Amino acid sequence: MYLGIDTSTSYLCLGLWSETHEARLELEMGRDHSKRIIVELEQFLQLHQVNKKDLKGICVGLGPGSYTGLRVGVAVAKGLARGLGIALTGKPSLEALAFRMLSNSETALVTLDARRGQLYFSLYQKEKGQLRQQEPIAKATKADLLERYSGIKLFEAGLPDAVYLAKEANNGSQELEPIYL
DSSP: OEEEEEOSSSEEEEEEEETTEEEEEEEEOTTOHHHHHHHHHHHHHHHTTOOGGGOOEEEEEOOSSOHHHHHHHHHHHHHHHHHHTOEEEEEOHHHHHHHHHOOTTEEEEEEEEEETTEEEEEEEEEETTEEEEOSOOEEEEHHHHHHHTTTSEEEOSOOOOHHHHHHHTTSOOOOOOOOOO
């Protein structure tokens, strides 16, 4: 069983994945990730009859997103992985969002709110269930994106897919460096 955690948005996104089971939890947290993540994670695991010792790996969303939210998610993932002696990896939250939003054979801009009229964005293509990032993660206004990427679909205001992150916990490691733009 693998665990995915994302706290880059105002939501707490948790996911479990194994060859025979997947589950997700998405709760609006506002700015209360630090107050509720441990309790919600414990209840989520209990609901799905998963003992922490059954976990084989964890993948955490690295943002971009809320500075405090990212630090909370990464800290919980690190503590849990170290305590259990299991693998820990990270993936961009925009990638987890792109996996959820894009259909096969689709290319689109995927965005998250960066506040002050800005969006975090990247361009992704999904083929045969696999994602390929075509532009590095950056920040711009929506007007700039619509002008620069005229004719390309733009996804806004989605939630990262924590089940995708959980699946990725089984696919090697990536440096655990949150994306602060």
